[in-house]
Amino acid sequence: MKSLEDLKKMREAALNKVQMREGGKDYRVVVGMATCGIAAGARPVLNRLVEETAANDYNCVVTQTGCIGMCIYEPIVEVFGKEGEHTTYIHVDPDKAARILEEHIKNGHVIEEYTVDAAVNGGK
Amino acid sequence: MMPDLATHLLEIIQNSIAAGARNVCIRVLESIVSNTIVMEVEDDGRGMSEETVRSVTDPFTTSRTTRKVGLGTSFLKGLTDACDGSLSIESELGKGTTVTAKVRRDHIDLPGMGDFGEMIMICIQGAEECDIRFEYGVDENRFLFDTAEVKEMLEGVSIAEPEILIWIRGYINEGIERVKEIGL
Ligand SMILES: Nc1ncnc2c1ncn2[C@@H]1O[C@H](COP(=O)(O)OP(=O)(O)OP(=O)(O)O)[C@@H](O)[C@H]1O
Ligand SMILES: [Mg+2]
Numbered sequence: 001m002k003s004l005e006d007l008k009k010m011r012e013a014a015l016n017k018v019q020m021r022e023g024g025k026d027y028r029v030v031v032g033m034a035t036c037g038i039a040a041g042a043r044p045v046l047n048r049l050v051e052e053t054a055a056n057d058y059n060c061v062v063t064q065t066g067c068i069g070m071c072i073y074e075p076i077v078e079v080f081g082k083e084g085e086h087t088t089y090i091h092v093d094p095d096k097a098a099r100i101l102e103e104h105i106k107n108g109h110v111i112e113e114y115t116v117d118a119a120v121n122g123g124k
Numbered sequence: 125m126m127p128d129l130a131t132h133l134l135e136i137i138q139n140s141i142a143a144g145a146r147n148v149c150i151r152v153l154e155s156i157v158s159n160t161i162v163m164e165v166e167d168d169g170r171g172m173s174e175e176t177v178r179s180v181t182d183p184f185t186t187s188r189t190t191r192k193v194g195l196g197t198s199f200l201k202g203l204t205d206a207c208d209g210s211l212s213i214e215s216e217l218g219k220g221t222t223v224t225a226k227v228r229r230d231h232i233d234l235p236g237m238g239d240f241g242e243m244i245m246i247c248i249q250g251a252e253e254c255d256i257r258f259e260y261g262v263d264e265n266r267f268l269f270d271t272a273e274v275k276e277m278l279e280g281v282s283i284a285e286p287e288i289l290i291w292i293r294g295y296i297n298e299g300i301e302r303v304k305e306i307g308l
Contacts, residue, residue: 002295007277010288014281033250035135035196043131047242050249054286062286064250066142067188 017057027060027105028080029053034067040074041093048094049077049101058105073116079104088116126199128238129163134246135196136165136223141251143169143221148247148254152240153261159229160209168220177215200225207231241297244269245289252284258296265306267299 031046049062068076073090080086087110089100103109112118126132140148145167153162181201204211209227227234244258258269275283
């Protein structure tokens, strides 16, 4: 059974990790969590992003944003890099989310087929 | 569209956070005795005018600029209408808002409870600086969770660290299970 006392140990572990890691994280992974996103399934996507980031200590912070203004493409995950580069992944599900972390955050490769650009260009 | 009660509530809490709340209290109170579930979200955000309150369950009310209809509250109204319930919104500009939804517990159209631990985890993740209290009850049995307590234990470490968030999700869901077991 979990108790609030567990947090003491977790706190120490987290402090050690922060010391080992110099500077901030290289990537920001942002999930659209407005009603349109949630209704489209953003909730399990965010959940998976948090789980995978914790399990693999990926070099990113996961955050949320409101409606991105492209409701038909939700769930949307945006990845921002250190140099301001920016990728928009659309119709993301939990498994795609895990792949985005592994390919993009860990290996540095954009998964073109999941991006909004692929959808727009493929549609014309 | 909204698969479970936790997702409905998440919507309402997101509105509180969007309204700049520093404190949000969430209550999910089941009563087997009176065959009801009451879900309540109380915030100290910017509040709404009377006119906004009146129109808020109408999907054409939104302060969004990205699209013309707001969906969150009208979905909840749909749920309470469908499940022999009621929805009340009390709000005062500059003070805060309380949204209370009541439904019949054994209504055939009532969706499942969903994952409240995950719901709170997502709220904390999206609004680290906001203090969130969560209360779950079945009749007189209670489980209480308060981010202020957790933040105090963590001094210097962010409550939004992914490991901490996952722990919180598990802690809350264990607490809910315990209350349910006593209730039986
Ligand atoms: N807790 C609250 N405090 C202050 N204003 C609120 C609150 N809840 C709702 N509102 C107001 O009511 C409007 C309608 O809310 P609703 O959730 O239906 O739509 P939305 O939040 O604008 O868009 P969506 O939920 O679809 O992303 C909001 O835009 C906001 O102005
Ligand atoms: Mg809303």
